[in-house]
Amino acid sequence: MFLILILDRIQATKGILLIYNLTLDRKSCLLWNLYDDPPVLAYTFPEQTLEPGTFLSLKCTATGTPLPQITWSLDGLPVTEGLRTRVGDFVTSDGFVNSFVNITRLQPEDGGTYECLGSNDISTVAHSARLNVYGPPFVKPMRNISVLAGGTLVIRCPVSGYPVEKIVWEKGE
Secondary structure, X not given: OEEEEEOOOOOOOOOEEEEEEOOXXXXXXXXXXXXXXXXXXXXXXXXXXXXXXXXXXXXXXXEEEOOOEEEEEXXXXXXXXXXXXXXXXXXXXXXXXXXXXEEOOOOHHHOEEEEEEEEOOOOEEEEEEEEEEOEEEEEOOOOOOOOOOXXXXXXXXXXXXXXXOOOOOOOOO
16 A cells, blocks of 8 residues: 655755655655656758868757756767767756857768757757768778677768769679
8 A cells, every 4th residue: 555645845946755664663764856847859951961171069958957967979879079070968058958069170081960868867869960071972981780690780970962863782702
C-alpha cells in the first residue's frame, strides 16, 4: 500500500512527490522533482548551400530542466575546434541554452550533415541538416565498422563538395 503526498506548500519553488511504503517495517521514501522536463529544441538551423570563403554560423537553442547539454557532430563524428572552427554556448536569463558552431572561410570539405544533440537527465533530442559548399566532390575518410554475422549494417558515405551528381560504391579486393 502506498500513500502519495504532494508537498507544494513546504517547498513552494519545487514540486516534490513523496512516496512512503507503509507495508515495510522501516519507512522507505522516494523524492522526485515534478518539474524536471525533457529537452526541447526551440530553434534549429536549416539546410544551406553556400559559396566557399563565406562565414557560417549554425545555432541550436534548447530548454529543459535540468538545463540540457548540447553537443555537435559532422557526419557522425564530433565537431572539433580549429583555426577556422569555434563551438560554444551560453545560457539566457530565461533558461534557454544557445549553442553554436561558427566556421570562417568555408571550404567544400566543411560540407556534410551537421547534428546538434540536446541531452539532460530525462532524455535526448536531436536535429540534423545538410550543409552544402560549392566545390569539387570530396569523400571524407570513413571509420572502421564492425557488425555481427546476421546483423544489419548501414554504411554512409560522408561526402562534401557540391553538387555531387552520384556516388559509386566498389568492393575492394
